[in-house]
Amino acid sequence: MSATVRLASGVAAVFLSWAVVAFIFASQASPRNFEPTRREFDRRLDPKIGSIIVLLTRDVLGRRIDRKKTLLIDAGPCSECSLKSFNPASLKVSPNMGVVVAYATESESLVEFAKRQPSWVYLVSDRELQLRQTLNAAWFPRAYVFGSQSELLALQTSSRTEITKEGYR
Numbered sequence: 001m002s003a004t005v006r007l008a009s010g011v012a013a014v015f016l017s018w019a020v021v022a023f024i025f026a027s028q029a030s031p032r033n034f035e036p037t038r039r040e041f042d043r044r045l046d047p048k049i050g051s052i053i054v055l056l057t058r059d060v061l062g063r064r065i066d067r068k069k070t071l072l073i074d075a076g077p078c079s080e081c082s083l084k085s086f087n088p089a090s091l092k093v094s095p096n097m098g099v100v101v102a103y104a105t106e107s108e109s110l111v112e113f114a115k116r117q118p119s120w121v122y123l124v125s126d127r128e129l130q131l132r133q134t135l136n137a138a139w140f141p142r143a144y145v146f147g148s149q150s151e152l153l154a155l156q157t158s159s160r161t162e163i164t165k166e167g168y169r
């Protein structure tokens with residue numbers, strides 16, 4: 001075999017290897033496999049106060065989410081770490097407010113955790129990250145308050161503010 005043929009076949013093998021690696025990487029980078037991370041915060045991407053946001057109507061246990069005043073928290077990816085660092089049942093909210101916590105994971109992985117929550121806490125899956133993008137959840141957990149018609153009443157303005165009334169504009 002000539003040197004030119006060997007060189008060409010070597011180049012083709014390297015190219016094919018890189019093409020396979022690129023294909024595998026591209027297929028792994030779909031939204032289904034995306035682990036959300038912190039990103040640069042741009043306040044201009046926040047939804048406007050008063051805007052209607054399409055919210056989920058059922059939690060991971062299949063319970064209908066009561067449409068009274070709702071504190072929605074985007075808690076980011078569901079992992080052992082995030083489940084231990086943020087406990088939705090520990091939030092102090094008024095009796096007429098429900099708490100919805102959105103995790104960027106599949107529903108099945110939330111079921112056991114959801115069963116241990118009080119009845120006023122609803123866990124939802126945002127695996128496709130649609131809610132996260134709509135709400136501009138640039139840090140975790142980020143909190144939002146919605147009215148009974150899914151209108152945005154308030155949102156947490158900084159990752160340094162606690163999830164309390166003072167943290168909303």
